[in-house]
Amino acid sequence: MKIEIIMTGDELMCGLTIDTNFRWAADSLSGLGFDIKYHTTVGDDKDAIFEALRISQQRSQAVIVSGGLGPTPDDLTAEVASRFFEVPLELNEMALGILEKRFRERGMELLEINKKQAYIPKGSKILENLWGTAPGFQSDKGNTVFFFLPGVPKEFRAMVEGYVLPELRRRIGARIIRSKLIKTFGLRESEVAQELRGLENNHVTLGYRSHYPEIHLRITVHSETDEEINRLLTDYEKEIAMRLGDYVFSTEGEELEEVVGNLLRLKKYTIALAESCTGGLMANRITNVPGSSDYFERGVISYSNKSKEEFLGVPSSLIKSKGAVSAEVVESMAEGVRILSNAELGIGISGIAGPGGGSADKPVGTVYVGISSKQGGTFSRRFQFSGTREEIKLISSEVALDLVRKFLLNDV
Amino acid sequence: MKIEIIMTGDELMCGLTIDTNFRWAADSLSGLGFDIKYHTTVGDDKDAIFEALRISQQRSQAVIVSGGLGPTPDDLTAEVASRFFEVPLELNEMALGILEKRFRERGMELLEINKKQAYIPKGSKILENLWGTAPGFQSDKGNTVFFFLPGVPKEFRAMVEGYVLPELRRRIGARIIRSKLIKTFGLRESEVAQELRGLENNHVTLGYRSHYPEIHLRITVHSETDEEINRLLTDYEKEIAMRLGDYVFSTEGEELEEVVGNLLRLKKYTIALAESCTGGLMANRITNVPGSSDYFERGVISYSNKSKEEFLGVPSSLIKSKGAVSAEVVESMAEGVRILSNAELGIGISGIAGPGGGSADKPVGTVYVGISSKQGGTFSRRFQFSGTREEIKLISSEVALDLVRKFLLNDV
Numbered sequence: 157m158k159i160e161i162i163m164t165g166d167e168l169m170c171g172l173t174i175d176t177n178f179r180w181a182a183d184s185l186s187g188l189g190f191d192i193k194y195h196t197t198v199g200d201d202k203d204a205i206f207e208a209l210r211i212s213q214q215r216s217q218a219v220i221v222s223g224g225l226g227p228t229p230d231d232l233t234a235e236v237a238s239r240f241f242e243v244p245l246e247l248n249e250m251a252l253g254i255l256e257k258r259f260r261e262r263g264m265e266l267l268e269i270n271k272k273q274a275y276i277p278k279g280s281k282i283l284e285n286l287w288g289t290a291p292g293f294q295s296d297k298g299n300t301v302f303f304f305l306p307g308v309p310k311e312f313r314a315m316v317e318g319y320v321l322p323e324l325r326r327r328i329g330a331r332i333i334r335s336k337l338i339k340t341f342g343l344r345e346s347e348v349a350q351e352l353r354g355l356e357n358n359h360v361t362l363g364y365r366s367h368y369p370e371i372h373l374r375i376t377v378h379s380e381t382d383e384e385i386n387r388l389l390t391d392y393e394k395e396i397a398m399r400l401g402d403y404v405f406s407t408e409g410e411e412l413e414e415v416v417g418n419l420l421r422l423k424k425y426t427i428a429l430a431e432s433c434t435g436g437l438m439a440n441r442i443t444n445v446p447g448s449s450d451y452f453e454r455g456v457i458s459y460s461n462k463s464k465e466e467f468l469g470v471p472s473s474l475i476k477s478k479g480a481v482s483a484e485v486v487e488s489m490a491e492g493v494r495i496l497s498n499a500e501l502g503i504g505i506s507g508i509a510g511p512g513g514g515s516a517d518k519p520v521g522t523v524y525v526g527i528s529s530k531q532g533g534t535f536s537r538r539f540q541f542s543g544t545r546e547e548i549k550l551i552s553s554e555v556a557l558d559l560v561r562k563f564l565l566n567d568v
Numbered sequence: 569m570k571i572e573i574i575m576t577g578d579e580l581m582c583g584l585t586i587d588t589n590f591r592w593a594a595d596s597l598s599g600l601g602f603d604i605k606y607h608t609t610v611g612d613d614k615d616a617i618f619e620a621l622r623i624s625q626q627r628s629q630a631v632i633v634s635g636g637l638g639p640t641p642d643d644l645t646a647e648v649a650s651r652f653f654e655v656p657l658e659l660n661e662m663a664l665g666i667l668e669k670r671f672r673e674r675g676m677e678l679l680e681i682n683k684k685q686a687y688i689p690k691g692s693k694i695l696e697n698l699w700g701t702a703p704g705f706q707s708d709k710g711n712t713v714f715f716f717l718p719g720v721p722k723e724f725r726a727m728v729e730g731y732v733l734p735e736l737r738r739r740i741g742a743r744i745i746r747s748k749l750i751k752t753f754g755l756r757e758s759e760v761a762q763e764l765r766g767l768e769n770n771h772v773t774l775g776y777r778s779h780y781p782e783i784h785l786r787i788t789v790h791s792e793t794d795e796e797i798n799r800l801l802t803d804y805e806k807e808i809a810m811r812l813g814d815y816v817f818s819t820e821g822e823e824l825e826e827v828v829g830n831l832l833r834l835k836k837y838t839i840a841l842a843e844s845c846t847g848g849l850m851a852n853r854i855t856n857v858p859g860s861s862d863y864f865e866r867g868v869i870s871y872s873n874k875s876k877e878e879f880l881g882v883p884s885s886l887i888k889s890k891g892a893v894s895a896e897v898v899e900s901m902a903e904g905v906r907i908l909s910n911a912e913l914g915i916g917i918s919g920i921a922g923p924g925g926g927s928a929d930k931p932v933g934t935v936y937v938g939i940s941s942k943q944g945g946t947f948s949r950r951f952q953f954s955g956t957r958e959e960i961k962l963i964s965s966e967v968a969l970d971l972v973r974k975f976l977l978n979d980v
Binding site: 169196204440546 | 581587591598604605607610619778841846847848854858859864865869870872875909921922957
């Protein structure tokens with residue numbers, strides 16, 4: 157089944173808003189094995205929207221249209237759809253009832269202008285929007301089914317999951333497809349591909365893509381029966397895990413910081429950070445995870461040498477003799493923050509994120525990460541990265557998280 | 569002139585890669601007043617690419633195609649373009665010369681497979697790629713000009729700036745268009761629109777869009793002469809600044825953290841942070857700016873109460889009586905980190921990012937920000953936000969940066 161996605165909205169066309177709906181939908185749909193052939197974005201322009209609908213109908217069996225269902229004059233989708241389906245727009249009683257209910261729940265008055273959202277092309281199926289006011293609708297033309305959904309990401313996603321995916325599954329019938337996302341860090345894309353050579357066959361396809369600084373891998377299996385497909389997925393996941401070893405950090409869609417958080421919680425460990433070049437990014441990532449206060453004790457961003465000495469007890473003689481970016485100093489930072497906070501693990505990061513500050517023996521991109529643990533002593537690693545300031549910060553936080561992950565996995 | 573953008577690549581269709589080229593190109597082109605009508609994304613599929621080219625030629629005067637120019641079998645663009653233009657693919661001597669030069673410079677051997685990149689539809693104009701190996705090319709069909717560019721963001725952007733924009737400007741001729749991006753924080757989109765009512769006319773258009781948590785405004789002016797257009801832009805910028813006051817934080821494209829950094833540098837102030845609910849995000853934003861070590865002294869992420877007491881000297885009795893999320897505690901945090909670091913400014917942030925941890929009088933989204941300055945004493949503000957954990961962290965870092973900005977602007 158060929159699927160096509162059409163996004164509408166001037167804000168998408170002038171570059172001010174990034175279209176996160178498409179990426180999300182593409183990921184969900186390809187995860188179910190659906191083939192998305194085209195993605196078109198058009199502004200709030202009747203002719204452009206009409207043209208996009210007309211073309212999509214000629215080449216796709218399912219079309220998801222997002223945006224333009226609101227109450228303002230630049231919301232044109234229902235009007236254009238009515239012209240496209242050659243049916244009148246009519247006040248849909250069900251849509252009006254839903255709208256009235258939604259406004260009542262929110263204690264808002266339903267103005268005449270809001271009723272516009274209840275005018276739907278005649279004969280369409282209403283798709284109730286539980287997360288906002290604009291109802292969606294579904295209609296067929298020829299052999300193509302069209303889903304019209306609001307553009308607000310939360311509403312769009314919920315309605316793709318609630319209506320579009322089940323309907324598409326119903327329409328394709330028997331063939332069973334399942335897929336899984338496997339996230340790796342530490343190998344390049346070509347190295348991952350090399351390790352997995354010969355794994356693809358009639359039942360299994362692999363797609364691997366760079367998601368800086370990680371490489372993500374999607375494994376898709378298809379088969380006739382539910383048992384068969386579960387067996388295939390389990391087998392291939394095992395095989396991949398064996399070939400890639402601990403470069404694989406996630407098989408359930410988790411972020412690296414979630415994986416680290418789960419390991420910390422499992423071991424009942426707390427962690428404290430002393431960051432220099434990453435400037436708080438590692439702490440920010442760790443604290444993006446709900447409930448991270450259970451294991452994240454504190455962080456220090458010791459940008460100045462003075463703060464390294466005062467906060468963390470790094471001897472000023474050590475900074476003078478070895479430099480702030482050195483194995484000795486990150487180890488001292490890691491140990492200092494661990495002792496100070498009484499956490500099980502202390503992490504120190506220091507490096508040169510650039511664009512200035514590099515030297516011949518420590519060029520921009522030189523980064524040291526130190527780990528100090530209550531039981532296991534203190535060690536550090538040196539890395540050499542390249543890229544922009546933000547890329548170097550990001551990959552530095554990544555190697556630090558990954559070192560913690562590996563340390564926790566081996567720390568039995 | 570109607571412009572259309574076609575992106576190719578399976579990685580874009582399965583949701584694993586987010587398309588940053590389109591957003592960037594849309595922003596650059598609309599900044600010059602060009603009207604982008606369609607944006608199509610297709611996978612690595614000959615028929616799909618051909619179909620996209622065919623349709624674009626019927627409705628646009630300029631088409632930018634990105635991706636598919638590499639040496640591997642799934643790079644199909646040149647082959648499809650040759651079919652579309654109805655000319656043979658031929659080994660282009662200029663393209664080959666550029667390729668050979670590029671490989672020589674990098675000390676790499678030019679393999680037979682790499683020569684594929686020098687096969688270009690006959691009669692095309694070669695667009696040299698100074699940042700990678702794949703040459704681009706330009707060709708006309710009917711009244712439409714096509715630009716074929718590599719998909720690697722750095723190369724794509726450089727080539728849009730180097731070739732596409734000058735060529736499009738040349739083609740539209742006399743009409744002069746200029747635009748400017750104005751960034752605001754603190755008003756809703758409808759409030760900004762309300763304040764700017766009546767400002768648009770034949771010469772000036774406004775486009776405002778939400779860029780959470782900021783509202784960005786693009787002002788586009790057009791006219792016949794260079795002097796006129798500069799006068800118009802200056803006049804309208806002044807008018808907008810007057811109407812929106814200090815809700816405007818940037819008129820040169822700077823991020824809020826850059827604006828704050830520039831003000832700190834101007835005043836020769838240093839800053840130190842004590843973050844709780846933002847978990848390092850404010851420090852991360854400040855240190856994303858190159859050279860921020862000049863004014864960023866240190867940061868503390870005091871997630872645990874113990875760290876608030878130990879690091880910052882917040883009295884444990886205060887935390888007990890007022891709660892960790894309170895005006896008194898953020899003021900004590902701000903003052904504590906300022907005194908500790910001897911910085912001119914100390915900032916304290918504490919709040920409930922959720923999803924757990926809320927209560928009746930301090931629900932999820934309650935955030936306090938405190939500012940303490942050497943000269944000006946200490947004060948704090950309470951905010952109430954809603955959204956996901958990451959949204960609450962983001963808007964909290966934004967209000968804190970914005971409070972610092974306003975404090976520095978008024979602190980004469």
